[in-house]
Amino acid sequence: MAPSLALDGGTDDYRVTPPPVTGRFPSVYSDVQNTRNFHALPLPSVLKTPFKIVDGPQSSAAGNPDEIAKLFPNLFGQPSAMLVSSDSDTVQHNQKLKVGVVLSGGQAPGGHNVISGIFDYLQDSAKGSTLYGFRGGPAGIMKCKYVELTSDGRDKIETPEQFKQAEETVNKLDLDGLVVIGGDDSNTNACLLAEYFRSKNVKTHVVGCPKTIDGDLKCKEVPTSFGFDTACKVNKAMQIVFTVHL
Known part of the structure; x- marks a missing residue:
């Protein structure tokens, strides 16, 4: 597997990093998917070390604060949350959390990256935690329709x-x-x-x-499938970035 690139803090210092250890199983993914899965995205410096959450400045509004305060009487004016470096994480490694996540609104790229990020963080920093995904958007919350998100990979109809x-x-x-x-x-x-x-x-x-992003399903009637073009462009872009900054 090709090494990935990571952006160190807020600088332009690129470095090659080994694939991070996550709860995903690489065997069920293609080479392109694995390259994307193991690509270390830039992180704010505070998230690279243990951190804690402290009260920040009092929350306000950019405009019409009085009207907004009436709409949100229990939230308006509460302290904002700030992440600061600490000797130990706010979440203890032996602390098991239960977290729900829902995709709401229209579809947009990046939503699944957020879900993967939550899953990986819980696996790394709060082992034994449970992540529930609500089905069908907000309706899943109202109707209690959910599924536990795990690293078991894909399902097949076989037996x-x-x-x-x-x-x-x-x-x-x-x-x-x-x-x-x-x-x-x-x-x-x-x-x-x-x-x-x-x-x-x-x-x-x-x-x-x-x-398929692999481009291995084609015939005279279907010369290429959707997904393959995007995969090629993403892979090519990563190769260019890797070559330029290596």
Whole structure:
């Protein structure tokens, strides 16, 4: 695996760093995904050492403070939170936390990086903590629909029991079609699922949609899949940065 680049503090001092130890399993990712996963992003200097949270200046508003104070009577004027260097972290390594995270609003690049950052921090600094992801945005909070986020990697439909569960699901929903979006492995799985459905006289038609950053799923009708172009551009950009600053 290629080494990654890290920006040291707020300077232009680039250095090569080994892949950090995280809770993810590299074996389920492509080379490009691993390069992105192990790319050490620039961090504020205070986050590179143990820190604590202290009260900062009283919070206010850029405009209409009186009106905003009426809207937020319990929050307005409270001290702001400041992170300062300390001899020990605010979160103790033996302190187990339970944290929920939700993607809200429109889709935008970087949202999953935040989730990964929270997961990695809890794994590194508060071992044994639990991270819950709420499904469907804010509706997941209201309806208590969530899933525990772990490092177990991807799911596949492989065993007879799993094929049976898939059959029960599509029958319960009375699905006419099931679209599987994925790479060569996922589309092979979709083909096996379609074969199983046909053998059981299930009416659901399975459609495979090629999506892979590896560029290894193509034919005359589909010369390349979406995702591959972005992966090439990201990989090329990283190579250029690595070459220029090495």
